[in-house]
Amino acid sequence: MKTYILWYRNDLRVHDHFVLSKAVKEADRFLPVYVFNPDNFRMLKHGFPKTGYFRLKFLLESLIDLKASLRKLGSDLHILTGKPSVVLSELAAHLNARAIYASKEHTFEELRDENELTDMLGETELRFFEDRTLMNPGGTPFSMEKIPEVFTIFRKASEKNLEHRIKLCLPDPAGLPPLPDGIEINDIPTMGDFPVETPDVNYFYPDRFLGGETNGLKRFDYYVWESKRVLEYKQTRNGLVGDDYSSKFSPWLSLGCISPRRIFFELKKFEMAEEGNASTYWLIFELLWRDYFRFVAIKHGKKIFYKGGLKNIKKSVMRDDRLFDNWKNGETGISFIDANMHELNATGYMSNRGRQVVANHFVHELQLDWRAGAAYFESQLIDYDVTSNWCNWMYVGGIGNDPIEDRRFDIEKQVEMYDPQGIYQMLWK
Template sequence: MMFKRVIVWFRNDLRVHDHAPLFNAAQKAEEVIPVYCFDPRSFSKVELALEKTGNHRAKFLLEAVDNLRKNLRDRGADLLLFLGKPEEILVDFAAKIQADAIFFSEEVTSEEKKVESKLEQQSWKLGIKTSSYWQSTLFHILDLPFPLSQTPEVFTQFRKECEKFGKIQKTLPCPTKIPFPNETFDTIELPNLSTFGLKEPLKSTRAVLEFIGGETEGLDRLQAYFWDSDRLKVYKETRNGLLGSDYSSKFSPWLALGCLSPRFIYEEVKRYEQERTKNQSTYWLIFELIWRDYFRFIAKKHGNKIFKVQGIKNNEDNWIRNESLFWKWAHGETGIPFIDANMRELNETGFMSNRGRQNVASFLVNDLNLDWRWGAMYFESMLIDYDVCSNWGNWMYVAGVGNDPRENRYFNILRQAQNYDKKGDYIRHWIPELAAIPGFDIHQPFELSTANLKTFGISLGSTYPHPMVKFKAWV
């Protein structure tokens, strides 16, 4: 079917490569009108007075939208910007400009699905067609080797079935020319952070990487990590690092906003295997993309259970809701250097290593016994790579209310520090007030005598906090 005028509604798919709604609109419509709508509900306050979208993530989003607009302009189109509820704004706009249809990417979780449903209902009433496309995963939902309702609960089974029987579709070509109408539309300028009541984050000199939002930056990062520095071949060995730009791919911020397509990454891994080398590291990057798929399909299968305190396992527990303890954790003031360093990195940069996330989550859940959902909300606010399915799925996992066959995901903090930061370099990087303590002792200043600490210019309770908790299990 040919359309005269189609709106392409961009959401968490801020790219022009491998983009099903854009590709199909360019094939089927005489005129294509790309739009993006800033939804004020995404910038509201949630529990604990947390910003639903904090300033680091908001800044990354604004950069990504700006870059998408540039990439669309390079192809003869533009990106029209709106502020308001998409299910109202876009339907009104479609009616006003006499659009035949709205094409968009399908999302997974309830807030986004409600918006889709309302938009479809209102569009139908006005005779405007809608077409949604599934494109956020490596394996298309229709290519899974099982019905969604029978998605395996355990990751290993999910992975093995997908690897053996699943199909990965080829990426779609990027339109070289997008037919955009020659007229002026009543839209807004690109907002700034103050539009949403947010402050510009201070630029960190200690960040592992300068993360800039947008498809162009995401593609540049892939080029740098795979091809320029040739780091993919050692990914499996280095992925649990803590310092430096290249211990892991760090594609996650661009994947979260759809600036990078998982299928494009997959195809580049396969090209790397043909042109450079094929080993456990190249497989492991695909393995991590399958983990991402797994959390998305589990979220779609279980719906709002992933946001409930009992999780998808329906496990009730006596979680504590102590705000004083929570904010010490959140601000990196626990007195446990390995926890504090990771939380300081998150707060200053909007990013934290995978190893760090597992440890701070375990500490909040298992050592402090705080409501795991508070941790998930804090990550939602702070992380530039926040992905609703991966975030809440991982927090359930650590809290023992997800689908890990093991009941308890406990991380021995000092043993983890011994394994991943034996010399204490990560602590010195993020907690300079402890930098004078030599070797591994920097991880446990609470074990040093007052006199010894004094020689390093440290006074617990003054220059650095006393530990909130200390467990025999850590020894």
């Protein structure tokens, strides 16, 4: 009897899931597992948790949805809590598992988990598969060591033949092999099981982000096929108010509730069936940024978390807890900055424009250590994605992939361009 374990990580879906389809073909008995690693829920030295309220809530909703989908396919989702290397190796030994399959990650903590598990597993085979990006690292025009430091070079080369660089989506699974005999499936924990405080939530958008594959696919259908708002994306993407100025795919992409390949090929289908324009192109352009930062992280490894960034630039920074707290709490006295931080703190989301402005202010005006700002985003953002977050922060800070090192924003000009009537600032006062 060949028993396979699928270790779910940031790939919480059943559609277009390469690892799932591979394991299913090979296994007689099959167990999908998610591991809560306490390390991801620890308090950081800054005094806030690594995973804050919104991100945790979205994760739990996504797991509930995944469990329901797996059950419909004749399987289930088993939950473990502990260091992945310890709990997975114990489980593999207990089930006498032939293999553990998982999607590949490329950043420091995730690689540490992978390496520790490799060391602890006995006979069980451990395999990782690329499944997080549009193009797999092997499908890009560059080897990972030669990923250009400038996005435009990467994008232009990638866009040639892009459709052929991306693996076709897999058919939805019709059913899954039975669970291993005698396994008792553990329940998904609830919010109360974690040391996370419920924020003073002031919802303007109560149902904007509900976790899970079902909701992610719904959002895609709405934004592209039903409302066709995608056709205005290029003009509206710097917006601040409302649900539809941008796709809002990011939370579902960050946990893998929706496959980026599915987005790509559905957009291509939409372009054929309805219309393709500069906006449909631009959405794919943005997804290439997401790929790019992942590849930058593969190339540069731990440097994406270093104070001096990719360029090892030595800049003196202020250590001022009061300035940091004021920024974090939206109490800088600059209403545009404060409004953005209020939105983040009340919903877990902030627009791309807002992120650029508050990060720019943090680094260039307050002159604080960019890593503290990035850590706060990590805690708060409902769509936190390790490489998109840390590489964007480096970019804004002039120590990453922006060829201009000191790109300072003029706040008044930003307000004039993006919130001239102060509507956003009033909304999040």
